Amino acid sequence: MTTPVxxxxxxxxxxxxxxxxxxxxxxxxxxxxxxxxxxxxxxxDEEELQQEQHARSVLRERFLRCLxxxxxxxxxxxxxxxxxxxxxxxxxxxxxxxxFDA
Amino acid sequence: xxxxxxxxxxxxxxxxxxDLAFSGITPFGYFLISACKxxxxxxxxxxxGDWIGTFLGHKGAVWGATLNMDATKAATAAADFTAKxxxxxxxxxxxxxxxxxxxxxxNFTQDSNHLLTAGNDKLLRIFDLSNTDAAPQExxxxxxxxxxxxxxxxxxxxxxxxxxKTVRLWDxxxxxxxxxxxxxxxxxxxxxxxxGEILVxxxxxxxxxxxxLSLELIKIAEAPAPINSASLHPEKDFFVAGxxxxxxxxxDYSTQEELESYKGHFGPVHCVxxxxxxxxxxxxxxxxxxxxxxxxxxxxxxxxxxxxxEDLGADNSEQMYGTTPEIKA
Numbered sequence: 001m002t003t004p005v006x007x008x009x010x011x012x013x014x015x016x017x018x019x020x021x022x023x024x025x026x027x028x029x030x031x032x033x034x035x036x037x038x039x040x041x042x043x044x045d046e047e048e049l050q051q052e053q054h055a056r057s058v059l060r061e062r063f064l065r066c067l068x069x070x071x072x073x074x075x076x077x078x079x080x081x082x083x084x085x086x087x088x089x090x091x092x093x094x095x096x097x098x099x100f101d102a
Numbered sequence: 103x104x105x106x107x108x109x110x111x112x113x114x115x116x117x118x119x120x121d122l123a124f125s126g127i128t129p130f131g132y133f134l135i136s137a138c139k140x141x142x143x144x145x146x147x148x149x150x151g152d153w154i155g156t157f158l159g160h161k162g163a164v165w166g167a168t169l170n171m172d173a174t175k176a177a178t179a180a181a182d183f184t185a186k187x188x189x190x191x192x193x194x195x196x197x198x199x200x201x202x203x204x205x206x207x208x209n210f211t212q213d214s215n216h217l218l219t220a221g222n223d224k225l226l227r228i229f230d231l232s233n234t235d236a237a238p239q240e241x242x243x244x245x246x247x248x249x250x251x252x253x254x255x256x257x258x259x260x261x262x263x264x265x266x267k268t269v270r271l272w273d274x275x276x277x278x279x280x281x282x283x284x285x286x287x288x289x290x291x292x293x294x295x296x297x298g299e300i301l302v303x304x305x306x307x308x309x310x311x312x313x314x315l316s317l318e319l320i321k322i323a324e325a326p327a328p329i330n331s332a333s334l335h336p337e338k339d340f341f342v343a344g345x346x347x348x349x350x351x352x353x354d355y356s357t358q359e360e361l362e363s364y365k366g367h368f369g370p371v372h373c374v375x376x377x378x379x380x381x382x383x384x385x386x387x388x389x390x391x392x393x394x395x396x397x398x399x400x401x402x403x404x405x406x407x408x409x410x411x412e413d414l415g416a417d418n419s420e421q422m423y424g425t426t427p428e429i430k431a
Contacts, residue, residue, distance in 0.1 A: 002104040011110050021191065022154075
């Protein structure tokens with residue numbers, strides 16, 4: 001008579017709402033060069049910290065406006081694998097990634 | 103008391119899983135990447151199978167996937183005629199390398215600076231990842247689609263297996279063919295083990311082991327069914343194989359004797375790989391799942407929990423899971 005090896009739980013499956021790569025995981029925090037931590041102002045330089053926080057909130061706002069501008073974007077001459085579409089509407093859920101040249 | 107193997111099923115893919123690769127052992131453990139015909143390769147924690155993320159961007163079936171040694175980069179080969187390089191910490195696509203046909207295989211050098219690709223256009227390509235504007239070096243010679251291409255001999259040579267029923271060894275500097283092995287049938291898979299320079303090749307029901315430098319045959323084993331993939335344990339005491347009869351087979355490497363066979367998958371097994379520490383092996387199947395199997399059945403490791411005879415009892419039943427429905431099938 002054999003007993004099956006017990007397991008603590010089953011492997012976690014994908015999150016249906018995200019592509020994963022949790023930015024709060026220890027590996028991400030340790031290795032991801034894109035995370036910009038708040039500078040530790042030794043001695044508590046309040047003014048510098050305030051300025052940095054203000055700059056961060058401006059950048060966040062700009063990023064959010066950028067996302068809103070991408071939402072339901074009407075484009076013309078869209079190049080697709082099946083040909084060039086004269087007119088098209090790109091919905092926000094269609095976008096996987098976007099880049100832009102500054 | 104005899105313990106029965108409990109495979110851990112990793113779900114998430116919606117189409118057949120055709121390739122798997124483990125990273126080396128990193129300070130954060132080791133990782134597993136799966137290539138799937140659904141076009142969405144996934145990264146998982148190697149010892150638990152927990153999903154970490156999905157690499158989004160390919161527009162066709164992903165035929166090959168690999169991780170670099172420290173699992174900071176991933177590369178994938180797809181039917182959309184591209185090979186892509188990814189940051190495997192953030193999941194972002196870093197590079198897209200255009201090809202002229204379906205790409206089947208990708209492999210990093212040990213320093214992660216070069217990527218070897220191969221596919222249906224019968225060419226081997228070497229991309230310099232620090233100079234992506236430069237055209238890749240191309241090596242021609244195979245007469246049919248290349249299934250797998252791997253760096254070997256400290257990245258000084260390349261091994262390739264193609265549908266022209268040959269496995270060829272190439273010199274990276276001269277870009278010339280050094281040796282060829284010809285078979286009666288197409289090779290179904292090829293795995294290279296740097297430690298000991300061993301090449302594992304499968305074809306028909308055969309699992310063959312060759313010296314990777316000389317391409318001399320070391321030994322051969324026969325399985326009960328056609329085999330699609332095999333993997334040698336890092337300590338070279340076992341090897342595992344899987345194929346068309348949906349089962350996983352475990353063999354003793356020194357005697358080539360079949361030790362165990364395991365049912366579990368609901369479709370042919372396309373790939374099987376040992377983890378870098380040899381404690382488990384992962385299999386990918388036509389049924390769209392990956393399964394993790396223990397090398398030493400009953401040992402405490404990852405999500406498997408060894409239970410001593412005195413611990414077995416009703417009070418433990420809420421803490422641990424017994425058989426999953428699939429095992430009973």
